[in-house]
Amino acid sequence: MVFWRKEMRPDSGGHGRWRGGLGQVIEIESAIGKDFELLASFDRVIHPSRGRYGDRSGVRIASGAVLNGKGTQRIAAGERLVLHTPGGAGFGDPHERDPAAVAADVAAGRISPETAKAVHGVDVAAR
Numbered sequence: 001m002v003f004w005r006k007e008m009r010p011d012s013g014g015h016g017r018w019r020g021g022l023g024q025v026i027e028i029e030s031a032i033g034k035d036f037e038l039l040a041s042f043d044r045v046i047h048p049s050r051g052r053y054g055d056r057s058g059v060r061i062a063s064g065a066v067l068n069g070k071g072t073q074r075i076a077a078g079e080r081l082v083l084h085t086p087g088g089a090g091f092g093d094p095h096e097r098d099p100a101a102v103a104a105d106v107a108a109g110r111i112s113p114e115t116a117k118a119v120h121g122v123d124v125a126a127r
Contacts, residue, residue: 002031004080009087011111015119016090017097022110023087027062029080038081042069094119103127 005027014020030036060066062080067073075081102122105111116122 001036002029003027004029008110009084010109011115012084012087013110014088014090015094015097015111015115017092017094018090019097019101019105019110020088020090023085024083026083026085027080028083030075030077033077035077036075038067038073038075040067040070040073042067095121097122099127 003026005025007025008022009025010022012023060082061075062082067081097120099120099122102111102116102120103124106113106116106124111119113124116124
């Protein structure tokens with residue numbers, strides 16, 4: 001197996017006074033040019049949970065086809081499996097999050113400047 005990506009998903013953690021943990025993007029392909037099988041046990045594949053602020057977790061292959069949530073599935077040689085895991089819930093009012101913590105999240109790539117402004121009321125460009 002080749003792991004092409006395993007990285008945090010910006011804006012995937014629940015917003016709040018205390019931000020939730022971020023979800024991940026994981027992209028996997030066969031290293032030997034052969035099909036591989038996946039024994040899936042995923043929930044909410046067709047209708048991913050949106051979370052309070054629009055999180056879009058899900059499972060698909062790179063071509064865009066959505067996988068079944070359960071059972072054995074074949075991933076064709078040369079195709080990449082893409083997993084978008086959900087983030088954890090935040091806690092509290094997002095407007096009560098310390099503006100310095102919001103700015104640090106933006107600087108670290110955890111949230112976008114647009115989310116900082118729209119959800120937390122912090123304009124990082126003006127800081």
